Amino acid sequence: MNVTLKIWRQKNANDKGKFETYEMKDINTHMSFLELVDVLNEKLEQEGKEPVHFDHDCREGICGSCAMYINGRPHGPQKGTTACQLHMRHFKDGETIVVEPWRAKAFPVIKDLMVDRTAFDRIIQAGGYVSVNTGGVPDANEIPVPKEMADEAFNAAACIACGACVAACKNASAMLFVSAKISQLALLPQGQVEREQRAERMIAQMDAEGFGACSNTGACSAECPKDIDMANIARMNREFLKAKVGSSQIEVK
Numbered sequence: 157m158n159v160t161l162k163i164w165r166q167k168n169a170n171d172k173g174k175f176e177t178y179e180m181k182d183i184n185t186h187m188s189f190l191e192l193v194d195v196l197n198e199k200l201e202q203e204g205k206e207p208v209h210f211d212h213d214c215r216e217g218i219c220g221s222c223a224m225y226i227n228g229r230p231h232g233p234q235k236g237t238t239a240c241q242l243h244m245r246h247f248k249d250g251e252t253i254v255v256e257p258w259r260a261k262a263f264p265v266i267k268d269l270m271v272d273r274t275a276f277d278r279i280i281q282a283g284g285y286v287s288v289n290t291g292g293v294p295d296a297n298e299i300p301v302p303k304e305m306a307d308e309a310f311n312a313a314a315c316i317a318c319g320a321c322v323a324a325c326k327n328a329s330a331m332l333f334v335s336a337k338i339s340q341l342a343l344l345p346q347g348q349v350e351r352e353q354r355a356e357r358m359i360a361q362m363d364a365e366g367f368g369a370c371s372n373t374g375a376c377s378a379e380c381p382k383d384i385d386m387a388n389i390a391r392m393n394r395e396f397l398k399a400k401v402g403s404s405q406i407e408v409k
């Protein structure tokens with residue numbers, strides 16, 4: 157198949173950036189979208205030109221690196237699919253494919269399609285962990301977890317921190333990501349010790365990074381490659397409220 161790629165090229169955060177057009181001929185339809193960009197990059201390097209910079213690592217839908225807009229959708233047109241697992245057979249012969257970086261104030265462009273997503277790391281560092289020493293690996297089923305809770309924790313834990321929810325949101329809200337990380341620990345016994353501080357600290361860091369508020373539009377969940385449920389956002393809000401009501405920092409006059 158043949159396709160035309162229109163890719164956003166931007167030298168650095170201060171560069172204005174522009175689209176460049178590349179004609180790709182005789183593409184194998186079983187190729188992944190990232191492999192198509194690899195082919196383009198080999199060609200550009202052979203011509204002595206700068207390759208297209210983009211993030212990638214596992215190429216198995218696990219690491220969350222392959223952040224890019226494809227034809228106006230985060231990770232492309234295929235529901236529940238990361239860009240690295242998107243195959244060329246999902247495009248039409250002769251199609252023009254437009255590729256852009258995530259656009260959000262908290263994710264500044266580094267180069268071309270690569271954006272700085274370390275804001276997510278700082279949110280995790282603010283509280284998305286369990287700091288108690290839990291010792292060695294416990295036997296399976298030693299700590300009983302109700303099935304319903306285990307299922308919900310699993311849904312939240314599937315978040316790969318890709319940032320598509322932020323990119324899809326008109327407010328560049330990070331609430332789906334943060335709520336998934338808070339829920340994952342709030343639903344399990346191991347996460348109870350720091351439950352309240354976690355919600356307060358992660359939400360404070362999210363706000364400090366410049367992400368917007370949730371408008372309940374649902375674009376985040378609709379475009380999430382891991383189908384993370386918006387119910388996590390409602391849970392995060394409850395966690396935050398509970399933490400604030402019980403906080404020792406509230407002054408009673």
Ligand code: SF4
Binds near residue numbers: 316319336379383
């Ligand atoms: S909630 Fe979904 S879209 Fe957002 S970071 Fe996690 S996996 Fe990506």
Ligand code: FES
Binds near residue numbers: 216217
């Ligand atoms: S490269 Fe790891 S999820 Fe796509």
